[in-house]
Amino acid sequence: MSMIHNFLFIALPYVALIVFLIGTVYRYVCASYSVSSMSSQFLESKKLYWGSVPFHIGMMGVFFLHLGAFLIPKAVLAWNGEPLRLIALEITGFVFALSFLFGLIVLFIRRVATPRIRAVTTWVDIAVELLILYQVVLGCIIAANYRWGSSWFASDLSPYLWSILKLDPHIDAVIAMPHVVQAHIVGAFLLILVFPFTRLMHMLVAPFHYLLRPYQQVIWNWDRKTINSAESKWSQHRPRNN
């Protein structure tokens, strides 16, 4: 155990998680206007299709597979007990990752090469895209070189992540991992760290509640009970004070 390990696998995760929690809540509550997916489809639509769709679908696949291995490691290990199922799971994950990577590259080229999109690009957008690119490339390398990720993630890394959440960090398993995997873990926490300061915020406001609401929403500004009471001072006449 060295200083650098403590910093990367204990300090960084806690800083990242605390900043994430406070930052997202603060931005959602106090700066809600700034929370937006910042869609640029209005300025360029055709290339966006080939970038955005594979990017988001791939991202969601990869995200939920990681989440599954983290939340229900035993179920994943049990599933992987059968070699055929293990390979099926790994291939599914890898296809999602490739789709993620393909979409990201298309989006990146589009952002840099289209003058109109450059006009709505901030340095934060570029930084986030590079960070995600770093993360996805490392993920693909790991998936290809260190088999079988779904199993060792569930058995070795899930306990580490849980130990972080339980405020009793055990980093032995992480230290024993190859450097590529360690870099991937650091990248993940960096993404969580910068999350509240970027457009990634739109993940948290994904509109699933749309399915449950009625099509028309009506909002009343005034208090409907007192508006017609005798104590209400307004007359029937139109005010002429303007």
Add this chain to the structure above:
Amino acid sequence: MDIRAQVSMVFHLDKCIGCHTCSIACKNIWTDRKGAEYMWWNNVETKPGTGYPTKWEDQEVYKGGWERKNGTIELRGAGKSKGLLNIFHNPHMPTIDDYYEPFTFKYLDLIESPEKGVQPTARPVSLITGKPIDIKMGPNWDDDLSGTPDFARKDPNFKNMTTAEAEAMFQLEKMALYYLPRICNHCLNPACAASCPSGAIYKRGEDGIVLINQDVCRAWRMCVTACPYKKSYYNWNNGKSEKCILCYPRIEAGLAPACMHSCVGRIRYLGVILYDAEKILEMASAPEHDLVEAQLNILCDPEDPEVIASAKANGIADSTIKAAQDSPTYKFVKLWNLALPLHPEYRTLPMLFYVPPLLPVMASVTQGKNEDQKKKLHEVSKVWDDKWLYDTSTEDIWGTIDEARFPLKYLASLFTSGDEDLVKGPLKKLMAVRMYRRYKTVGDLSKVRAVEALNETGLTEEDADSIYYLTTLAKFDDRFVIPASHREQALDMLDFPGDEKGGAGFGGSKPAVRGL
């Protein structure tokens, strides 16, 4: 019965002179910001023409509005399943090129250019990229039928007309146009509100104004597709959708919206209408030929004690009910049946009604006898060689409407989803009132004939007097009957969002700054 109040509008198209003062008033107050330059919450189109954005009426392309399926309605291009499945890329969303790329000119070059053999020029530059561009399109590029081959001939309203009928409109002697000013219709069944995944778009209970909560909008951009009138705009800089807010800060103060206040032709009327919210779905899903009538059915008589009781139970203020009883729009729309909704087949139940234009319909063109005319003129005066005369005389009482040079089919396509008889109704009434006034003022028409014409259209002499008054003489307070809001009941309203230059016009006094 579930009575709600709606601020509704009537635009009298015969009076519109196409001066665009309304558009400029709106632009100066609300949309002179980065990302909003291309937006015209109020715009005036020439009809026939393709409008703004180009061919917005072509729902095969834009997929706006509702469509009837199995007796009920669903959104054509958005909605819960389609909207969420297309959230990463909306295939029906218009892009900036469907409107126009906003531009300015490099005026400084005129001053700072070094001495050269040629005059310096101010080149156009894009307001998006800042780079020089060739201007391809601008607001009202097709104003007054300019560029007819590229614009007017491609008007989607010709789709139900034969080529011969459409071409007849473009013969020089028969050519006619009128203006169509458009703002957000503040619909009773707003497709934009239904399509919003975030639930940011809502209808205000007090006055029915449809607003986008800027703090909740997340740029899922479904409203841009869903609104069949393309009156929900995407701010490409701030990543938020914006639309006409009917100048609600002014309405709350009892003032007319800026576009209406500044209207030179005084074509605009604004007043409260009470409607039955329970009937929305039923009326919006009526069969196509019943849609105009269905839209009238949903509006309630403000003098009916039952309606008043239900309105009060719903928390509608007495001042609003009083305004509904004095409403000029209720008279135009329901009492006199003079005004029609724009494209009722989109099934959003728009609350902006149009009095169809009689002027381009009325006159026909005949061969005149120029020789007689020439004899009367001085020898140096210019003599027209052509023999075409603008002729409004006909023996037949409704002849000028039946033989209209502007096909009624075209007007019907805009205002009654294709029903020519329905569009004839208001035109006949307008004509009858003119005949009645002719009898009154000029006297070359007998009273019998004038009253006969009125009766045939179902109007009385009193009606004709009222229509005449409200059309031509009405003062500001007759045209705009606006109940001021009850600010004592809602502290939120004390904040005036127009106070701060550069604000988005809604959402308090915070400056609208693009997020990271």
